[in-house]
Amino acid sequence: MNTARIGTLVALAAVAAVTLTSCAGGSAPAADQSDEAVTVTDLSIVVPADPGGGWDQTGRALSQLLTEEKIVGSAPVTNVGGAGGTVGLAQLANERDPDTLMVMGLVMVGAVETNASAVRIEDMTPIARLTDEPLVVVVPADSEYDTLEDLVEDVVDTGQAVTITGGSAGGADHILAGLMLEEAGLDGAEIAEKLNYTPNSGGGEATSLILGGKVSAGISGVGEFLQHIEAGTMRALAVSSDAEVPQLPDVPTITDSGYDVVLTNWRGVIAPGDIDDAHRAELERIVTELHDTDAWTEELETRGWADAFLTGAEFEDYLTGNIDEVTTTLQNIGLVG
Known part of the structure; x- marks a missing residue:
């Protein structure tokens, strides 16, 4: 200010x-x-x-x-x-x-x-x-993927055959998917080529795709998927925080799963x-x-x-810095030119 x-x-x-x-x-x-x-x-x-x-x-x-x-x-x-x-x-x-x-x-x-x-x-x-809220990577209850590594490595190996859904293009969910692939060794151009991401304008749409088995995996805030994880209709593979999430005490962090990524959604x-x-x-x-x-x-x-x-002034300064950081990240992982 x-x-x-x-x-x-x-x-x-x-x-x-x-x-x-x-x-x-x-x-x-x-x-x-x-x-x-x-x-x-x-x-x-x-x-x-x-x-x-x-x-x-x-x-x-x-x-x-x-x-x-x-x-x-x-x-x-x-x-x-x-x-x-x-x-x-x-x-x-x-x-x-x-x-x-x-x-x-x-x-x-x-x-x-x-x-x-x-x-x-x-x-x-x-x-x-x-x-501020951590994100969670989930799969349908009957998914072939038992771990986050299973999912990420399949994207690296087969690319567009693996579908991941979440919120809007360029949003936190999309960014997290790109960051995990970057940690798996892909550059920006490779991420853009291999990542098959289906964006949605509301959490309800992503949930329907996951529960209906129409996608391989989904990413969203813990609060949006928690009831489905607790009901056993989704399985959580990892959370994006730097520590265990109290609501999901048995779910590892993405870092613990082998990818040095921490991202929370404010x-x-x-x-x-x-x-x-x-x-x-x-x-x-x-x-x-x-x-x-x-x-x-x-x-x-x-x-x-x-x-x-x-x-x-504190929020105004934070917002200015966050816009700069996100823009750079989107460029690095190939989501914007």
């Missing part, structure tokens, strides 16, 4: 503010938006993916808990799926309601690059990083790019108040999400 913006936020805290209550679908700004505080009572939440995946789970958890904890009066969720979130991102660029939060994260960072999106995350207003929220500092401060206050509740802590434990909370 630049010095001028930091100064504005400090000034906001010192002002004896005239509080403005929002009407339905948005708050009413004062005549001088930069100097007056704002109170948001009706919030819109956009999930830039189809129902069933991690973004959808995050958006609906936000909606439910924000209203149950009486932090806002209403927080309806709208799903706008497509192209790893970049369809929703383009819509957010044209959003006129400043009281709007869009769920996003590592998946969108990669999708912006692989889809050559004209609208970029940098054009929006960063509000908060919320969670999620957060952004707002339209043209909101004023008063609205940004109020949206940050809302998510901070939620973060500090026992209800949110319980939700993290239930979902298996790690607390990765950042706001303000």
Whole structure:
């Protein structure tokens, strides 16, 4: 965050503010938006993916808990799926309601690059990083693959004959598949040639492909596949964290399986790019108040999400660095030119 913006936020805290209550679908700004505080009572939440995946789970958890904890009066969720979130991102660029939060994260960072999106995350207003979650590599219950090495070596040997599904192209799941093949000795061109990856716009689609035996393997967040692993309809081969995942104590890490790869999938929220500092401060206050509740802590434990909370300049700096890192990784593993 630049010095001028930091100064504005400090000034906001010192002002004896005239509080403005929002009407339905948005708050009413004062005549001088930069100097007056704002109170948001009706919030819109956009999930830039189809129902069933991690973004959808995050958006609906936000909606439910924000209203149950009486932090806002209403927080309806709208799903706008497509192209790893970049369809929703383009819509957010044209959003006129400043009281709007869009769920996003590592998946969108990669999708912006692989889809050559004209609208970029940098054009929006960063509000908060919320969670961090390891990924899990799974296969159908009756799969021929007993270990991660079995799966990876078959991709190396037979290429396109092995199908792997997950989230959007260029997202965390796709990146993880590429990184494992890079660790197996393939270069970027070979990965692009051999990796047969089927992207999906929502977690429900990937689950259906795996359960139906239509693909060889799948990759997603632990929370999205956990119930199927516990039910025995999927088998977990490895997790992408640097240590054992409590919900899957018998599943090795990818590193323990012979491939030195650690990758976790963070999620957060952004707002339209043209909101004023008063609205940004109020949206940050809302998510901070939620973060500090026992209800949110319980939700993290239930979902298996790690607390990765950042706001303000810290989140803005993190986001800038993550975009640079992901872009370089995508280039190295041949997913973008």
